[in-house]
Amino acid sequence: MAPASRRDEDPVLELLYGWQPARVLMVAWRLNLFGLLGGRRLTAATLGRKAGLHPTAAQRLLDACAAAGLLHKGGGRYWNTQATREDLLPASPRYLGDAIAVADDLWTQWGGLLDALRSYPQGKGLGGPATTETVLAYVRANGQRARRDREQLALSLDLRGRRSLLDIGCGPGTYAEFLVLRNPGLKATLLDLPQVLAEARRELAASPVRRRLRFLGRDALREPLGSGYDVVLLSSVLHTLGERDCRRLLGKAHRALASGGLLAIYEELAQEEGTWPPQAALFSLQMLLSGAEGRAYSAAELEGWLKGRGFEQVRSRLLPPPAEAALVTGLKAR
Ligand SMILES: C[S@@+](CC[C@H](N)C(=O)[O-])C[C@H]1O[C@@H](n2cnc3c(N)ncnc32)[C@H](O)[C@@H]1O
Numbered sequence: 001m002a003p004a005s006r007r008d009e010d011p012v013l014e015l016l017y018g019w020q021p022a023r024v025l026m027v028a029w030r031l032n033l034f035g036l037l038g039g040r041r042l043t044a045a046t047l048g049r050k051a052g053l054h055p056t057a058a059q060r061l062l063d064a065c066a067a068a069g070l071l072h073k074g075g076g077r078y079w080n081t082q083a084t085r086e087d088l089l090p091a092s093p094r095y096l097g098d099a100i101a102v103a104d105d106l107w108t109q110w111g112g113l114l115d116a117l118r119s120y121p122q123g124k125g126l127g128g129p130a131t132t133e134t135v136l137a138y139v140r141a142n143g144q145r146a147r148r149d150r151e152q153l154a155l156s157l158d159l160r161g162r163r164s165l166l167d168i169g170c171g172p173g174t175y176a177e178f179l180v181l182r183n184p185g186l187k188a189t190l191l192d193l194p195q196v197l198a199e200a201r202r203e204l205a206a207s208p209v210r211r212r213l214r215f216l217g218r219d220a221l222r223e224p225l226g227s228g229y230d231v232v233l234l235s236s237v238l239h240t241l242g243e244r245d246c247r248r249l250l251g252k253a254h255r256a257l258a259s260g261g262l263l264a265i266y267e268e269l270a271q272e273e274g275t276w277p278p279q280a281a282l283f284s285l286q287m288l289l290s291g292a293e294g295r296a297y298s299a300a301e302l303e304g305w306l307k308g309r310g311f312e313q314v315r316s317r318l319l320p321p322p323a324e325a326a327l328v329t330g331l332k333a334r
Pocket residue numbers: 139142143146168169170171172173175191192193196218219220221222234235236237240
């Protein structure tokens with residue numbers, strides 16, 4: 001039997017080196033090792049030649065991939081696991097390439113964590129994604145996540161009788177398109193910053209409900225949103241904004257709704273103490289690091305802001321897996 005690793009027994013040690021397999025994954029993906037393997041079983045020398053690596057370098061990396069559970073190894077050959085075939089081969093509908101590109105970008109940002117903390121609040125963090133291509137990778141990664149949990153959102157949001165939806169900060173537009181697909185009487189207006197909206201247009205060019213989608217390239221905080229909508233959706237937008245902008249945007253959403261209209265906020269929420277779930281605490285740190293004002297908010301904070309704006313029947317509930325987020329809803333008084 002293989003000797004147990006001390007890291008399994010000591011949570012501090014485990015955390016201390018927990019980044020190594022993640023880095024192995026990012027680098028192996030950058031080198032396209034999973035794509036080069038595809039459905040084949042190859043040696044380190046063959047794979048190294050295809051990836052432009054010395055056989056020894058290839059073998060070290062491939063062994064680390066196998067140790068991390070990312071590849072199988074047997075008889076000197078390596079092959080993809082079921083999970084890597086599903087998540088890391090570009091032809092798969094579950095392909096996570098853009099999410100890995102985002103993780104790679106965050107890797108660089110998190111290298112500056114100490115400086116960002118020490119210079120706060122004078123320093124403005126490191127800024128967001130470095131290039132337009134990285135911004136678009138973030139947008140497409142949102143679409144990949146949305147394709148996994150859009151069913152839960154559609155099941156949890158009763159839109160019967162609703163005819164018009166405004167999706168503010170729509171990203172790739174995955175949720176709005178799916179809600180329109182699931183609700184035959186519904187049309188959607190997709191609103192985001194112009195650069196991001198261009199990506200949504202591209203993503204949805206061949207959508208079967210394309211004629212029921214309208215695109216608005218706008219800054220939601222500074223430009224008009226329109227009015228008379230039956231539903232306003234704000235999915236994963238508030239956590240990118242500071243508290244003042246959140247309140248401002250909720251006020252604009254309220255004005256954009258028809259009377260009796262529904263506001264639906266879909267967000268990963270933090271519990272009151274800010275330490276659970278762990279990804280919420282890490283996300284809030286990430287926002288500080290990148291110089292953005294946002295953070296993960298709690299259900300009580302969002303509910304308080306909605307009630308303060310005059311929304312009625314304000315409710316929050318966590319959606320079932322694979323969704324990791326909660327739905328906070330409120331109605332505009334009639
Ligand atoms: C984390 S993404 C969420 C995208 C999508 N709603 C989803 O849930 O997958 C946040 C989105 O809000 C958009 N956004 C942020 N500030 C905005 C503003 N002032 N006006 C319009 N869109 C904005 C960003 O461009 C980005 O697409």
